[in-house]
Amino acid sequence: TAGITQAPTSQILAAGRSMTLRCTQDMRHNAMYWYRQDLGLGLRLIHYSNTAGTTGKGEVPDGYSVSRANTDDFPLTLASAVPSQTSVYFCASSELAGGSQFFGPGTRLTVL
């Protein structure tokens, strides 16, 4: 069982370029989430989606956008990357909003 997959595993991106981080789950979970994890700051929620067709802003949404066209996929887009977006990005899902979350393996992004 794949669970949650993320792509790419890692990426080096030039500042000003756009990029989409992919996240796919095969558990038919209703809710999905994007976090970033930085040393000393822990996990911070970027955007979330409680069900397909809806999205919401988390703690640090600026510079990021998401879409939830179907249950399985929840891509995260950086329209114009900046060095402060260098981080490890985790996608997660839960069967229902508010429940325990399962995490993907993460994408390590470096913006130069």
Place this chain on the structure above:
Amino acid sequence: RKEVEQDPGPFNVPEGATVAFNCTYSNSASQSFFWYRQDCRKEPKLLMSVYSSGNEDGRFTAQLNRASQYISLLIRDSKLSDSATYLCVVNMKSNTGKLIFGQGTTLQVKP
């Protein structure tokens, strides 16, 4: 004050020791509580949910104290493989899906 606070450690303990971590949360309306484990450079993984009456899973025991707004994790008979960062996680309101993560407590179990 942070919404979820943990002592970052590290806690250095010998194999076989018993170790306990506490975590405090600021919102008395919080409804769901979890402990996650994260190994270096890996994704967080659910260790256990925390129930009002307390719960046990093998060598791990979780407790919730609503009056004092803290949760605890007790690990008995520590193994080398228990070395990791333990994240305290709180859902402030059910059904919003927004979990608040503590920064984690690092445990190092030594031979």
